[in-house]
Amino acid sequence: MSWLLIVTVVVLLVYIFITWRRNQNKTPLPPGPSIFESLKIVWGMIRRKDIHHIGESLAKRYGDIFVIRIFGSHLVYVNSFRILRKMFTSTNYRDVTNDRPPNFLREYILPTKQEMAFSDYSENQVKLRKIFHSVVKLYGDGIHAFEHLVTSEIQDLEEKLASVKTGQSVDFDMELTNSIIRILYIFLTDERPKDEVMVCSTIENYDRLLNIIFRFDINTSLTLFPWLRHLPTFIGKTFLEVMEEQERMLDIFLHRMKNESKKYSGGLLGAMLSEQERDSTLSEESVKGVIINTVVGGFVTTKGFLSGFFLLMLHYPDVQSRIQDEIDKEIGDKQPILNDRQELHYTNAAILECFRYIRHTIIGLPHMNNAEFEFEGYRIPANSTIITNYWYMARDGKIWKHPDMFKPERFLDDDGKLVSSDHPLRQGFNPFGVGRRNCVGESFAKSRIFLYVTSLLQKFTFLPDGGPLPSDDSSTWKPYAALHPDSLSCLIKIRKKCEH
Ligand code: HEM
Numbered sequence: 001m002s003w004l005l006i007v008t009v010v011v012l013l014v015y016i017f018i019t020w021r022r023n024q025n026k027t028p029l030p031p032g033p034s035i036f037e038s039l040k041i042v043w044g045m046i047r048r049k050d051i052h053h054i055g056e057s058l059a060k061r062y063g064d065i066f067v068i069r070i071f072g073s074h075l076v077y078v079n080s081f082r083i084l085r086k087m088f089t090s091t092n093y094r095d096v097t098n099d100r101p102p103n104f105l106r107e108y109i110l111p112t113k114q115e116m117a118f119s120d121y122s123e124n125q126v127k128l129r130k131i132f133h134s135v136v137k138l139y140g141d142g143i144h145a146f147e148h149l150v151t152s153e154i155q156d157l158e159e160k161l162a163s164v165k166t167g168q169s170v171d172f173d174m175e176l177t178n179s180i181i182r183i184l185y186i187f188l189t190d191e192r193p194k195d196e197v198m199v200c201s202t203i204e205n206y207d208r209l210l211n212i213i214f215r216f217d218i219n220t221s222l223t224l225f226p227w228l229r230h231l232p233t234f235i236g237k238t239f240l241e242v243m244e245e246q247e248r249m250l251d252i253f254l255h256r257m258k259n260e261s262k263k264y265s266g267g268l269l270g271a272m273l274s275e276q277e278r279d280s281t282l283s284e285e286s287v288k289g290v291i292i293n294t295v296v297g298g299f300v301t302t303k304g305f306l307s308g309f310f311l312l313m314l315h316y317p318d319v320q321s322r323i324q325d326e327i328d329k330e331i332g333d334k335q336p337i338l339n340d341r342q343e344l345h346y347t348n349a350a351i352l353e354c355f356r357y358i359r360h361t362i363i364g365l366p367h368m369n370n371a372e373f374e375f376e377g378y379r380i381p382a383n384s385t386i387i388t389n390y391w392y393m394a395r396d397g398k399i400w401k402h403p404d405m406f407k408p409e410r411f412l413d414d415d416g417k418l419v420s421s422d423h424p425l426r427q428g429f430n431p432f433g434v435g436r437r438n439c440v441g442e443s444f445a446k447s448r449i450f451l452y453v454t455s456l457l458q459k460f461t462f463l464p465d466g467g468p469l470p471s472d473d474s475s476t477w478k479p480y481a482a483l484h485p486d487s488l489s490c491l492i493k494i495r496k497k498c499e500h
Pocket of ligand 1: 116117118129293294295297298299301302305361364365366367388431432433434436437438439440441442444445
């Protein structure tokens with residue numbers, strides 16, 4: 001036993017010596033904990049699952065950029081949006097910094113590598129992004145077709161809520177979940193789901209399981225030791241379940257596509273089929289990839305935002321009534337539309353502040369650099385995993401006054417108008433990322449969020465139901481890849497009749 005210990009120590013020392021020699025006379029790495037402390041930190045992240053809390057305390061110690069070194073790999077944390085924008089968008093760096101690190105999800109779960117979110121930046125990836133944008137068509141006339149789709153779904157939700165008996169508690173989390181999934185389904189197929197219960201439960205379950213697999217501790221363990229998926233443990237069981245659920249989910253869409261391809265012309269899938277006729281290089285694998293990207297990217301993020309937002313309405317009734325006053329004044333009784341956005345300054349400020357305050361996409365998606373580069377006086381070694389530390393940026397005391405307070409007014413100027421998009425505060429944090437890998441669903445998500453918030457607060461007031469209310473402090477929530485409160489039960493008081 002003792003010789004094993006001696007060999008381990010010697011190997012470790014030789015490794016440290018070689019690393020040290022190799023780095024002599026080179027531009028320094030960003031600051032960061034020693035190799036020994038790094039080991040302890042990564043172990044802490046895996047054990048305590050709180051990658052965001054550890055990233056926050058290290059950012060306070062080291063500033064805008066730091067590195068954690070682990071067995072010859074580098075986790076480079078970017079802790080300021082200014083630095084992140086420069087690294088991902090400037091012509092000096094963007095060809096290098098927009099790949100994705102290898103991860104278990106890409107290698108072992110997704111049925112294809114031809115997709116948008118987890119593959120490297122490539123011609124195919126750019127092509128898929130373009131098709132996605134052409135369907136969202138949020139620029140120009142297409143916006144109205146999309147708006148109609150979302151509005152009609154929200155009206156169904158309103159009718160459901162309006163039919164709840166006075167004083168009866170509503171599982172609003174579940175209602176939101178089903179409603180968001182139905183919109184995603186319509187976005188993909190241009191039709192309402194025939195078997196709604198089955199579609200909603202399959203997609204919800206798939207997302208829930210993926211959210212577990214993508215948690216830092218589990219994803220890291222599986223990426224380092226993929227054979228763990230075969231063990232009869234929680235991880236192995238979750239892996240099997242996610243594979244089954246993925247099969248079921250793809251079947252819902254692909255089965256219909258194959259059997260009804262003649263009729264299949266609308267939605268994102270229809271657009272991909274038409275594109276396939278023009279461009280034979282667009283494979284079925286890519287179609288599968290885009291279904292998964294839309295379901296994964298479009299559900300947990302928006303659901304996390306909306307359940308967080310309405311939880312804040314329960315905690316901050318004065319903010320809720322100020323939004324309602326603004327809606328009454330600017331929109332009155334007519335159905336809110338996207339064009340109303342320009343007039344609703346306080347509502348927009350509350351939405352921005354909710355993104356900042358909750359920080360539900362804690363570290364976004366990691367990037368990887370395909371070559372070594374020098375940046376702000378530091379050397380970033382090739383194949384580093386670049387972590388966008390949104391969790392820290394959104395509450396960095398250097399940018400935000402009273403960062404721990406929920407204060408929509410921080411985004412308003414002296415005349416009560418929303419500060420412009422180039423204002424330092426709005427430049428200080430964007431939860432959708434920037435550059436070539438920014439969120440492809442940004443416009444889709446923002447529009448949906450605006451329509452949900454305004455339509456629902458126009459008709460209803462949301463009130464605590466007297467049961468335990470989840471804390472509004474998202475740092476106490478379970479550390480999934482996208483944060484959301486555990487539950488959201490509430491009372492709903494009708495303000496205005498739904499007249500659709
Ligand atoms: C509240 C809503 C959302 C937030 C906060 C959000 C945030 C993000 C972030 C931070 C990234 C990574 C950016 C980067 O790597 O630099 C991302 C990527 C992505 N998002 Fe979203 N997202 C949201 C909604 C959506 C929706 C509705 C969809 C699709 C329907 C979507 C699809 C995607 C895809 C496919 C990517 C990968 C893009 C690429 O790698 O090129 N997201 N999102």
